[in-house]
Amino acid sequence: MKLLNYSFRCLACLHQNAMNSWEIVHSYAEAACKTLRSHENPTPPASGDKQQVRIWSGKMAGALNLSSTLFLRQLPSTKTPKSSISIRATSRPSESSSTSVGTKENENVGFSSSFSPPPNFKPPEPKRFGVRPDKIFDVLGASLALVFRLGTGIFVSGYSASLVPKNEFPPDKYALEIAGFKVKETSKLGPRPTKPIEIYEFESCPFCRKVREIVAILDLDILFYPCPRNGPNFRPKVLQMGGKQQFPYMVDPNTGVSMYESDEIIKYLVQNYGDGNVPLSLSLGLLTTLTEGFAMIGRMGRGSIYKPSKLPPAPLEIWAYEGSPFCKLVREVLVELELPHLVHNCARGSPKRQELYEKAGHFQVPYLDDPNTGKAMLASHFPGRGSV
Template sequence: MAMTATSTLSQFSSYMPLSFSKKLPRNRVFIRAMSENSSTSVSTQQEPTPLVAPLDFKAPEPKRFEVRPDMRGEVLGAALPLIFRFATGVFVSGYSFSFVPKDEIPPGQYAMLEVNGYKLKETSKANLSPRPEKPIEIYEFESCPFCRKVREIVAILDIDVLFYPCPRNGPNFRPKVVEIGGKQQFPYMVDPNTDTSMYESDDIIRYLVGQYGDGNVPFTLSLGFLTTLTAGFGMLARSGKGSKYTPAKLPPKPLKLWAYEGSPFCKLVREVLVELELPHVQISCARGSPKRQILYDKTGHFQAPYLEDPNTGIGMFESAEIIEYLKTTYALQ
């Protein structure tokens, strides 16, 4: 075990970012999240492939609090970061909860639990801070501890992000980071709302809380090397997952994933999205997020992850089936 930890941490050290922050040069960027009134598209050297849903595909019914038997070990391993990271990324900033008589929550309003005539009411301060008009763009990959730190603050701030996965040997977005930023280093953030771009996970975190939060970095993200160390230890059970490219079709439009960093089910889906190098807009919906109600209104149910694929028209719950769908639809092997 000690040898494994040493080897893993040595690998993590190779991702240690160098300081870099600048205004985004407009004439060099050719990936951009469009406004809500426009369709978001993917522009890369690889030509997007026309896509259709798998033959006879039927979206599964959502099953709350159930884990498919063959996925139990996977989910357990993906849940390990919750321990090492003290559930960072599970709750939105200012999260609070209370049990209220069920009559106080009208029909059609989302509530996670109902016990003995009482419902769980969850609130947060997510809407008290400025919201980005366009999604923040982040180039990263799942198994990088520095990237995880940034994904955690994204969940805490409840902001939506256009993720460009950058697995090893990925042909599309790793080269783009070099082109627009000058070096291959992750995470790399682009904020199209302020024309700001930067490397360095801690700098990105400080920028995001200053721009879209209350200016205060959460304690569990303010511990320097200890934060990175615990993020790395939390990934030991999933070592290597979400880091290496699997040849895949490039979608014409980014997928949409309702998810949050603290969920092991969401992590399993994101590993596959990264390995297939599938760009996706993540609609953040950690505990306390008002966007849980939006998904509830949209589908009659809340459960994360929920995948929407604008390229095939598919919308679906259930992480195991989402993974199978992604591999069947996009993987070339």
């Protein structure tokens, strides 16, 4: 415990410019250490008591994860008029997003009906796997998840790959090329929902990450409503809909089902849109929760605290997948700005890779399409460049 306390102090020193005072850092470190001390030689609750198991594992993951409260100054909460916000989008790739935003009041503090790209905006040419020098450590931090989660969320359900001679592969089809061969990738997907499933969550929550991994594996289109701390729009909406501010919270407009609890959401999704089996990496209980927490250590709570922004009339669309560190950096910004976004998950083996290839003439993620400004951007315009 002395070693852990010392580590917290060292890390706090590195980030002291972002804190009000050393006393605040010390108090948070002490609180985290007390949490760990209270779980020395821990004995988990009985497996039958799901609520107690969830609370206990959450405390352990939260204590082990370097939460943003240790390093980032919390923004003061801003009182905003209560409003009811509704944003809808279609998941059909051949159609443009159909959206609507409504409020009970004529004016919404974060809402703006006027959007335009920056003056003289011109997207650069895409570059695969390129990293800006000032973003190297960000990408490395986001890549820790690949180690702790053993690549969960990189491949879709039923993924398989085979090498095909380049001259035997259709030239208009997306595929990786290796030494004169094309990699033919296939998958076995379940039923597709007609409307995008809605999920309310935020980046640095281990329980939310579990759900993001399963929707990538199932290759589902998801309309995410970010709920960062102090967010004025969607946290109150979750409280209004479900009775408590707990995340993740899922709403399936296809069946009328809504629910809390990450494990229950995962079971629901695999039963309705998969083969009914929860992947092993998401069914290990406490071990899954702890590794999800460790996976986010490198980002130190990014994507957790609200930054004032303008709420757009329509959700942004982004082609991405949970296993990509490049996509992670972009989604952190979307969550902090509380921008609703429709994610077209396209992990390896996803047929949506071909759809993006046809749409953009090139496959590289993350790919952002903003219907509010009419601009679309390949991955090179983002901090980490992109992955394939």
